[in-house]
Amino acid sequence: MNGVIIKKLEKHTDERGWLAEIYRSDEFDFNPTMSYVSATRNGVIRGPHEHKFQSDCFVFVGPGNFELHLWDNRKNSETKEEYLKIEVGEENPTMVIVPPGVVHGYKCVSVTDAYCINLPDKLYKGEGKKEEVDEIRWEKDINSPFEIK
Numbered sequence: 117m118n119g120v121i122i123k124k125l126e127k128h129t130d131e132r133g134w135l136a137e138i139y140r141s142d143e144f145d146f147n148p149t150m151s152y153v154s155a156t157r158n159g160v161i162r163g164p165h166e167h168k169f170q171s172d173c174f175v176f177v178g179p180g181n182f183e184l185h186l187w188d189n190r191k192n193s194e195t196k197e198e199y200l201k202i203e204v205g206e207e208n209p210t211m212v213i214v215p216p217g218v219v220h221g222y223k224c225v226s227v228t229d230a231y232c233i234n235l236p237d238k239l240y241k242g243e244g245k246k247e248e249v250d251e252i253r254w255e256k257d258i259n260s261p262f263e264i265k
Contacts, residue, residue, distance in 0.1 A: 123211040164219045166219040178205050189262075
């Protein structure tokens with residue numbers, strides 16, 4: 117999908133455990149401005165939604181696994197209307213950068229809670245949390261063409 121970056125994360129394991137590089141500024145032209153972590157329970161769906169201005173940098177390393185769903189909703193994109201579904205998380209550690217206009221959401225498909233880290237390039241609700249939220253919440257639209265089952 118044009119503009120979406122998917123990076124399979126390599127776990128470097130030793131007697132202490134493992135380490136995986138998530139993001140390097142010399143690999144992508146992307147500048148995170150904040151970060152958060154979320155836990156999602158089995159069968160729970162987050163999204164789908166999209167942003168007008170914000171890019172998300174999701175990191176799925178476990179514990180747990182997700183189905184990640186992406187729809188290209190950009191009018192002038194070479195991949196307009198393309199749909200992609202991939203399983204990410206503990207079994208497939210992955211970093212995904214989702215640009216504005218790409219509808220995205222994920223569903224926890226593991227028995228245990230699944231964790232996601234996000235490093236977006238815009239502050240939630242802007243500086244001092246004084247702006248409108250940059251989200252189009254497709255999951256609240258009963259006629260939404262974007263659905264996660």
